[in-house]
Amino acid sequence: MGVEIIEFDREHAVARMPVEGNTQPIGLLHGGAYCVLGESLGSMHANYLAGEGRVAVGVDINATHTGSATSGWVTGTCRVIHAGRTLTVHEIVVTDDNGRRCSTLRITNLIRDAK
Template identity: 35%
Template sequence: MSTRIWAQEIDFDLCRQLDLGVGGKGTLMTKLGIEISEIGDDYLVATMPIDNELYNPMGIVHGGAYVVLAETVASYAANFVVDTSKYYCVGQEINANHLKASRTGTLKAVTKPVHIGGRSSVWEIKIYNSAGDLCCISRMTAAVVEKRSKGTGL
């Protein structure tokens, strides 16, 4: 049995609220249809439907689309492991290895922590296609940023 890593109670309603962003007008996540679909004790899962707007000129999912999905799920996870009344997390570095092309269906990204520290966290993200094939493996480092007092920014 895995140990629960989240610093706060998280649920799908919270994730949908975050998807709408500051001002509630929507974000890249809403534009691309990315949704948190599973919340485990030490992992998050997000999905993204594949459509032609994600294609590169060769008719397969653009590598950048995999990276957007990877950074989204890892960023959510990074923020869920910190006290969000005092801190927030932002992506600091990300890499991706593209292993298999995708053309249809839904992509599923699973993130788990490699390291959770006071100033940064590192997340591994594996992205699968609808057939269950591993299409991309990514690693993201998130910086933990202290929130400023009111009136001085985040």
């Protein structure tokens, strides 16, 4: 998929992904590719927040595609909506090279003890 992490800290995570190689037959970035980028960011960040001896596992993802990237890169910015003891919720906004929003995703992760 070619995902590259750009920033990663307690408050947010940012990654980018090339459009080329991740398109539908008609040349648009595949909706599933947006989901891969969003779920990767949200799950990694939830696991970071989970802490030592705990893991985060995805229980829900929702994506609304409002634009279509056809070239260049898309950038996903992941922010925490809720960081509780047992659940995290993140919003991931994916934009194209022009800063136009293409997709908005929300992922919920369950935090549990690692076993």
